Amino acid sequence: MRLAGLITGVAALLSAPTLAAANCPIAAPMAAAGDYQLSYTLTPALPAVGQPFQMMIQACGPANSAYTGPILVDADMPAHRHSMNYKPSVISTAPGTYVAEGFLLHMPGDWRFKFRLAGANGPVRLAHGHVQP
Amino acid sequence: MIRLLVLAAALIGACANAPSAIAQAVSFSEPERAAILRFGPWPPPPSTDASNRVSGDEKAIRLGLLLFNDPRLSPSGRVACASCHQPEQAFADGLPVAVGAAKGVRNTPSLLDAGFSRWFGWAGANDTLWGASIRPITAAAEMASAAEHVQSLITTDTALSATFTQTFGESAEAMGTEPVLVAVGKALAAYQETLISKRTPFDAFRDALAAGNTAATSTYADSAKRGLKLFIGEGRCSLCHLGPRFTSGEFDDIGVPFFTGPGKVDKGRYAGIQYFKDSAFTRLGAYSDDPAGKDSPAAIPSRHVALQGRAFGSFKVPSLRGVQETAPYMHNGTLKTLPEVMEHYSKMDQERLHIDGAAILRPLNLSPQQALDLEAFLRSLSPMK
Numbered sequence: 328m329r330l331a332g333l334i335t336g337v338a339a340l341l342s343a344p345t346l347a348a349a350n351c352p353i354a355a356p357m358a359a360a361g362d363y364q365l366s367y368t369l370t371p372a373l374p375a376v377g378q379p380f381q382m383m384i385q386a387c388g389p390a391n392s393a394y395t396g397p398i399l400v401d402a403d404m405p406a407h408r409h410s411m412n413y414k415p416s417v418i419s420t421a422p423g424t425y426v427a428e429g430f431l432l433h434m435p436g437d438w439r440f441k442f443r444l445a446g447a448n449g450p451v452r453l454a455h456g457h458v459q460p
Numbered sequence: 461m462i463r464l465l466v467l468a469a470a471l472i473g474a475c476a477n478a479p480s481a482i483a484q485a486v487s488f489s490e491p492e493r494a495a496i497l498r499f500g501p502w503p504p505p506p507s508t509d510a511s512n513r514v515s516g517d518e519k520a521i522r523l524g525l526l527l528f529n530d531p532r533l534s535p536s537g538r539v540a541c542a543s544c545h546q547p548e549q550a551f552a553d554g555l556p557v558a559v560g561a562a563k564g565v566r567n568t569p570s571l572l573d574a575g576f577s578r579w580f581g582w583a584g585a586n587d588t589l590w591g592a593s594i595r596p597i598t599a600a601a602e603m604a605s606a607a608e609h610v611q612s613l614i615t616t617d618t619a620l621s622a623t624f625t626q627t628f629g630e631s632a633e634a635m636g637t638e639p640v641l642v643a644v645g646k647a648l649a650a651y652q653e654t655l656i657s658k659r660t661p662f663d664a665f666r667d668a669l670a671a672g673n674t675a676a677t678s679t680y681a682d683s684a685k686r687g688l689k690l691f692i693g694e695g696r697c698s699l700c701h702l703g704p705r706f707t708s709g710e711f712d713d714i715g716v717p718f719f720t721g722p723g724k725v726d727k728g729r730y731a732g733i734q735y736f737k738d739s740a741f742t743r744l745g746a747y748s749d750d751p752a753g754k755d756s757p758a759a760i761p762s763r764h765v766a767l768q769g770r771a772f773g774s775f776k777v778p779s780l781r782g783v784q785e786t787a788p789y790m791h792n793g794t795l796k797t798l799p800e801v802m803e804h805y806s807k808m809d810q811e812r813l814h815i816d817g818a819a820i821l822r823p824l825n826l827s828p829q830q831a832l833d834l835e836a837f838l839r840s841l842s843p844m845k
Contacts, residue, residue, distance in 0.1 A: 412766065413764040429761075431764075433710035
């Protein structure tokens with residue numbers, strides 16, 4: 328991980344997001360609120376309904392710095408008013424870079440990934456829509 | 461071809477005097493076609509269970525078959541796995557609720573294709589097939605047996621004891637009491653993994669659709685096609701009954717009452733998760749043979765399953781393959797026939813649903829023809845006789 332810190336730029340270009348520190352600010356964030364922004368990718372990229380998947384998250388905080396606090400993640404279907412049957416776990420792999428596992432979407436349709444960061448002035452809630460085919 | 465059919469149907473529809481038989485020709489849009497293809501292919505590629513070292517092993521499969529049919533596994537000498545999971549009844553029993561050492565509260569599910577599940581039983585109390593095969597041995601209402609009884613049966617019966625030693629490379633006497641019970645569960649699982657349902661008229665249709673073979677798709681009955689259209693469309697059935705087994709493998713509440721007696725309820729998935737978290741016979745426990753243990757990718761759902769209020773009164777979305785053979789229906793066997801199931805979805809009592817259930821399900825108010833069509837589709841999920 329320390330090595331990855333040294334080669335951040337290169338690693339980001341070579342797409343090794345789990346090892347590289349977040350490249351802040353994120354050019355096209357998937358969710359943003361105040362000073363905070365994030366984007367993510369899924370592994371596998373297109374998980375099937377009922378198939379577990381991982382999420383690689385890049386998060387930035389104030390002054391274009393990598394966010395290094397805790398992140399809670401969840402997913403729900405707002406129209407159906409239910410969340411997942413699983414509670415994902417999150418680990419940080421480099422500054423501003425997190426891997427969450429334990430996601431499993433059990434229904435096709437409109438889901439929303441939800442993130443809670445510990446902001447300087449209290450919780451920061453971010454969300455991004457996901458259409459599960 | 462499909463676009464041509466759509467066009468033809470549209471033209472015929474526009475013509476007021478079209479003969480009714482032709483006007484009813486059923487066609488599917490591109491998104492519908494994609495949705496239908498996701499119900500296959502069948503059978504799925506063979507796979508083995510890393511948590512079971514004898515998964516796929518010929519000797520274990522033979523031992524499992526012997527044990528499955530052996531009533532001596534129960535202390536009364538009267539209840540075998542096959543008493544409830546009857547091979548000639550698609551490995552179910554035709555009763556509303558199972559009757560073993562005592563009367564139970566749940567319907568006996570078919571064991572065909574059970575090996576493909578992630579969670580086992582109506583409440584998903586187990587995360588492996590071998591764990592789900594140990595559960596009935598000790599369950600009071602099923603075989604009411606115990607590890608000691610199982611070990612002594614195997615050590616005293618010459619045929620069983622020889623097959624056991626050949627399979628596990630160790631005698632039942634030397635292995636220890638609880639490990640023998642687990643080994644028996646794993647042999648039973650190896651056998652049950654071989655119980656795979658046959659291809660159906662729906663599968664032939666689905667593959668023909670995938671191949672763009674219109675001649676072959678036309679042999680699938682129109683009523684089944686209309687039922688399929690409802691199933692993936694207006695009926696919203698495929699929100700839960702999806703994939704090659706027509707199940708998400710997860711849990712939901714569709715308003716089947718869960719009272720089991722005066723003042724008694726079946727907590728469903730809620731109790732299942734509690735049972736799972738207390739069980740030693742899981743992917744997370746010491747008896748898993750997976751080299752990666754609880755860190756195995758196969759154990760990710762087991763590690764992350766969450767006990768939430770909405771699990772209360774939820775039951776596993778059952779596979780619909782072979783559903784024609786497994787009446788009566790639902791976790792408590794309260795619906796006797798497929799028409800009764802259609803009636804349930806048509807008229808369901810929304811008051812009874814959990815708040816989250818209500819947001820997905822609503823009474824479908826099916827016309828008699830629509831109910832027949834849905835039923836025809838469901839019947840096409842059984843192999844031809």
